[in-house]
Amino acid sequence: MTTSLPRTMRAVIAEGGGGPDVLRVIEREVPSPGAGEILVRVDAAGINRPDVIQRVGDYPPPPGAPDVLGLEIAGTVVARGPGAERFATGAPVMALVPGGGYAEFCLVHEDNALPVPDGLSMVEAGAIPETYFTVWTNVFDRGRLRAGETLLVHGGTSGIGTTAIQLAKAFGATVIATAGSEEKCEACLRLGADRAVNYRSEDFVAAVKAHTARKGADLILDMVGGSYIARNYDAAAIEGRIVQIAFLESAKVEVDFRKLMLKRLWHTGSTLRPRSVGEKAEIARALADHVVPLLAQGRCKPVIDTVLPLEKVREAHERMESSAHVGKIVLRM
Template sequence: MKAVVITTPGDADVLQIQDVDDPQVKDDEVLIKISATALNRADTLQRRGSYPPPKGAPPYLGLECSGIIEAVGKNVQTWKVGDEVCALLGGGGYAEKVAVLSGHVLPVPKGISLQEAAALPEVACTVWSTVFMTSHLSKGENFLVHGGSSGIGTFAIQIAKYYGARVFVTAGSEEKLARCKELGADVAINYKTEDFVARVKEETGGKGVDVILDSMGASYLQRNLDALGLDGRLFLIGFQGGTVTEINLSTIFGKRLTIQAAGLRVRSAENKEQIISDVHKHVWPAFEEGKVKPIIHTSLPLSQAAEAHKIMESSTHIGKILLIV
């Protein structure tokens, strides 16, 4: 099969399509003929050599895909050849085929095209596991997501509104803020011109928000703690703003704050299966009701993976970037 290969760690132009061995399907796996895959920030880190795939995962980029099942392992009961699906991957989405555990596969939601479905697994599983399963965002609470125009952000806005939260976002341009408002954000803050802590306090009568989803890390940590209210929960899913900082512990102590962090890719197979089961139960109905939709910035052929990476690293996109296989 053909796959996008990292010829050597570096900039986007190191990505090239090459012929590689077909994946071998194990007893508990299905083989998916890939229709599309979607970019994630982690792909750019892996390309640069700083985010290696977990043990046993394909060496190729791509943490999610959609496609049609071409073969099933002998222990697989849930799926059959010909099923249209999307899947959460440890790697291997930038290719023509991928083998994946059957428990990491989801049906394409009604009303969503096969290609669009490639944009769903990573964002849905990331947001649901962090914001809802762990941070327990509930109806009527205030929720802040940084990078509201990203793939994660555009989904988080919609699913948080679906479950009755009041949504705050940060983004870096008026165009991005306007799009976030269209998706349901109640308060949109330009982080380049506004202090998000002050705006949060203003909009909440000084109380602060209940849950924050953050991919910045060190550069936002103290400000995130300041923006949280009593019993607030901060979940870190990235470190775009660095990994080392100094904070005032009295902020955590005084407001009984909870700080947690986790990646999705390195979780155990069993943990991912539980998350996917929960997503199917609680998130898929929102897609099928048309209340939550995939936001696609652009779709490019697999041969233009390098160009897709350049778009992602420019941070000019709103929503997800697809590669069509």
């Protein structure tokens, strides 16, 4: 490894499960890249809901992943392991990682990294990988969203939601988004949503039916679960698809599955973090082909809510848990 690099770095771990107060900024040795890996000097790291779940103690890192939190980064390549040749030393990259993002240096498998598009800041690049990988694989790969179809996305002002709205519109879909306030609904509309539903004052099922001339949504991206599952079945079109990516309410509910049969619905779900390097590399290649050009052209862009220094990681998690944010919360090293 390059001798000019420091021996230690600052990094964030959770000491036991609990609230934001269990987060600690500690010193760790700077890791050395192995075969196919690059070492990135981190400029920015996105905060994601799985980070919060890991901190609480309900989402342990997959085998081999570091206990340092953080699933997405942007920064500069400072060292390369054996066989790593895709990115030169000094190249700006953004990357999906299985852990280790809340740190001054982070190991990345080169196949899970992408070049930072021209015109994007490092803060913006650090807010891209986790949400864009997630949206692409669930909305366009598993969910098979096509131009002319209607997407219902719950949590429209979350990092996932803001990304899904922009990408779905860029590829020619109609978008209906749910959010928890009039201000958040306005934010969804500014991002391109055709209809925004305040779930505190409106029934999203009725709103979807009204907006689609009673047809319903062709695809529903849901991170709520719980009581939304049965209502999603009501809101879905005949042969509609529902993709589950989280359970902010509950993962255990009682549902009348006759609706699944009568409407010929397709209800699936997925997680991203446990997937192999090779599986994530396939998603990265699809993003490079279909999405990075949109980012470079400014046709879609990460929405940044808050930027905080690493030392204020507890405050970052508090804002995430408050659900007051619109878009991404980012740590700056």
